[in-house]
Amino acid sequence: MAAPQPKLDPLAARLEGLSLPKGAAWATDAREAALGRLTAMGLPTKRDEYWKYTDPSSLTQAGAPKATLFDTGEAPLFDAVDRLKLVFVDGVFDAALSDSFDLEGVEIEQISDAMSHDIHWAKDVYGVLEADGQNPVERPLAALNTAFAAEGVAIRVTGDVSKPINFVYLHRNETSDAMLHHVIRVEKDAKLTLLENGPAAARFSKSMEVDIADGAEFHHVRAQGRDHERRASTHIFTRLGERSVFKSFTLTVNGVLTRNEAVIDIRGDNAVAHIAGAALGDGATGDFHHDDTVFITHDAQHCESRQVFKKVLRNGATGVFQGKILVKPDAQKTDGYQLSQSLLLDDDSIFQAKPELEIYADDVVCSHGSTTGAIDEEALFYLRSRGVPEGPATDLLVLAFLAEAIDEIEDESLREDILARLEGWLERHGS
């Protein structure tokens, strides 16, 4: 049989005009290796099993489709939080808008600086976690990012950082095509809270590699949204050491296409990984397609993983969930939980899910649940009979539905900020 034709042509078109950023020898090696992976895999297409429910063509085409800016009139998120702010405008670091890098217990550098040093800790992280995460499922867009992303930061956390670091992604140019790559290492027993917000660019590719050492903690709260026509493909690759903690929450509103992939590799015993997401889509204000794709590998004993994803969809919005728990043969005493639910507010909206379990160890408890349905008529009737008009009553039930995901945010004030965003969105998209 003839070998299958490599999918080179679309790839060549995508790579046109891109060049590997310069750096130290190891950095160039890492980028070239990523390019090699990408060339071997080719770009994803709708025919790939992993892209069955999401069409990647607008992410793989040569230029970014235009995305008009949209002003909600809201104050920027996390403005009231005491934080260290790092601002990227259309994917380019803006030193003038950002705070100084001085913060006790943490070293911050731009990725271009980190990758120019011959000896740097980032060598063990940059492209390394991504390469690990390519198996068993290929993620060509992540390899593309590793090869070509010139912007981003390298953060090494050595202590309990007194305030969160906040990546703010501003979008100003309607055709910006941004690529960011962050590497983060949380050293033994250290702790970091990372906040991310902003629409970022017309097309945004972001990869984040997070290496969490023994006993370390990484908390992550992210809000994606605002511009209706924006597109984003994001990856989080994380590796967990013994007793370490990884907790991530993402709120998504608006956006013609969002694909969030998380690849969580639990390597140390007694580690905990929680990942949650809440998405709200209204097809009436522009197409909305949101895809959460999660792959959790349990390769250690006594670990816990938890996935909670909730989506509220209306007016032809589409939600996708692909979640997988893989339990390796020796990962005994694993506790894996996965929940994906969607609330369809009308007949035009679509929810597609593929919640998978692949288990090779016998002493484990793994479960998943997935439900889809309309708003509970009885609950609605209950509220209406007590004088709540239909619109607010629906909003109330939507908030109640999303609560389980939002509760995954540990910090109360951050939870309140996210909740305020949600309420604002519901108000603008009044039921």
Next chain:
Amino acid sequence: MAVLETEVREGVDRETVETVQAMGGKYKYGWETEIEMEYAPKGLNENIVRLISEKNNEPEWMLDWRLQAFKRWKLMTEPDWALLNYPEIDFQDQYYYAKPKSMEEKPKSLDDVDPKLLATYEKLGIPLKEQMILAGVEGAEDAPAEGRKVAVDAVFDSVSVGTTFQKELAEAGVIFCSISEAIQNHPELVKKYLGSVVPITDNFYATLNSAVFSDGSFVYVPPGVRCPMELSTYFRINAENTGQFERTLIIADKEAYVSYLEGCTAPQRDTTQLHAAVVELVLLDDAEIKYSTVQNWFPGDENGVGGIYNFVTKRADCRGARSKVMWTQVETGSAITWKYPSCILRGDDSQGEFYSIAIANNYQQADTGTKMIHLGKNTKSRIVSKGISAGKAQNTYRGLVTMHQKAKDARNYTQCDSLLIGSECGAHTVPYIEVKNNSARVEHEATTSKVDDDQLFYCRQRGMDEEEAVALVVNGFCKEVLQALPMEFAMEAQQLVAISLEGSVG
């Protein structure tokens, strides 16, 4: 084996223990019948397709249909998405047609059938006599005789040996015969329905089957008729290196009801054997079909040598409003199982149910599940799948539930539970859920766990040995599905569950 020395203690069901002893933990149906066979030449080409058609004395349209399928098959590639790992199948290294020499002249009645064949089925516990009940079904004697009759169509390698109770069924208007006879005697029905549920272009194995199927069963239940007895087909692979490709077509006309049982076994051999069947069910308004399978093909020995490669396409088309189909399967055999009995819920208010127990021990691999395709309003489906893995086996549930936009108020409930026995096996769940309208409600739950230590301890404390205790716990785990089986099968299935797990503990 430990059980042999075990005294029967209080609290342990004596029967359970005796059954386990009697079966001795070996594959019970591994013997072969020595009988002179007539084979088609080895390999697959257009001439073989023509030969099979000629042997069955088929009309021109049937041959054309087969040739069209074969032409299509040559362009297809074998699917590789299932979580199965097996050496490449050489489709040219198989016999596609094998029939006992004594069947050269089709026997006119059961009395004319070669005694060796009759003895074979007798030994399998399926005597081809028109008796009231199947042998070995305990408790059935108490049931009213009328309701407990079972008509059997026995398929031996490529041909149907005989069908019992044909006369009595004919009186009720039910047609039950081999598909080759149906092609001769009821061409209008076959033409209308064959390939209408599983088209010849459907998938690699179904297309292969369409080209080379040699025999199988045909059932037509006319409007308003409740089939007076259970119908059953028993498939036996005997010849070596021979693939079995049977085709089953069941049509339940308006307000008809039929319960259909299917059983399968094969001799124990070192070489693997191919089995690719297609089952099509058609349901018109208010019809109901219950389709139960106990699949006990030779699973290969404890080192994973030999066994049947089982690639089956089963699909029910609920065309009529308020029609109802129920698939129940107990999958204990086969080295490789690739099987997804599906329901197309086209008629408004139609219902589909799928109950499955899949047990994989030693080196068995099973990738099985269902598809529920909701097209009509108020359609309902329910999936209960129990997967049990032991030894070095891999067991996957793969399913699809899709709610189309017009399937208003459709409902689905899915429950997939996996049980792991031993640390070298795997249990996997791959459900696809697609919801395109908001009045549809879909619920999916899955769990994976091991046999509960507390339950085991409880049983051991009361004097059961570990294997017995595991069998008891597993039977409890499977209860929901076992209860859905007709009584004839429930008993056998329950025993099989225990047997299939022999040697999996300790």
